[in-house]
Amino acid sequence: MIDDITAQLRAGRQVLEALERELADRIASFAKLLADSLAGGRKLLVMGNGGSAADAQHFAAEIVGRFKLERRGLPAVALTTDTSILTAIGNDYGFDAIFRRQVEALADEGDVVVGISTSGNSRNVQEALLLARERGCRTVGLLGRTGGSIRDIVELDLTVPSADTPRIQEGHIAIIHIVCDLVEKRLFP
Ligand SMILES: O=C(CO)[C@@H](O)[C@H](O)[C@H](O)[C@H](O)COP(=O)(O)O
Ligand SMILES: [Zn+2]
Secondary structure, eight states: OHHHHHHHHHHHHHHHHHHHHHTHHHHHHHHHHHHHHHHTTOOEEEEESTHHHHHHHHHHHHHHSOSSSOOOOOOEEETTOOHHHHHHHHHHHOGGGTTHHHHHHHOOTTOEEEEEESSSOOHHHHHHHHHHHHTTOEEEEEEETTOTGGGGTSSEEEEESOSOHHHHHHHHHHHHHHHHHHHHHHHOO
């Protein structure tokens, strides 16, 4: 067991080192884009499946509540939380529509719409980002592996260089925390 634990922790460390080497500029771009949009009165919409649904909720909670600074709440909605909405859309239009329909209902031009997908191929996230782009939203993908089909849809992709889903998710949550920190510092210096 200890060998397994050591190997997994080492793999996690290697992913974080790769983020530092390869994605620092994109993390900064994401933070600027989000801070500027929130400063302009826009909001964050964020979505994902499974572990990434939890990450979406975590992200929205840091923005609406607070990360580290005492400051006013900022607008963010995780599209993963309302079981009545999710079951109604899923039941009536299909699972692939659960996020797209909420983007249709909630997204305004200039809002930041973030899709989190370790494969980059989840159809429900992909469809929502396509509509968000059509709507004139700023679209961001927190992705993994090759970035999948979502990589070609979004304005900015942050593709964690790993093929292992949990390691990719660890990269995503590291990115989310760094972005929350940078956004707070930029908006509330
Ligand atoms: O958390 C995990 C695995 O670590 C799972 O719940 C995982 O998020 C689910 O299988 C998702 O459906 C995977 O979707 P995606 O990341 O490929 O978009
Ligand atoms: Zn997981």
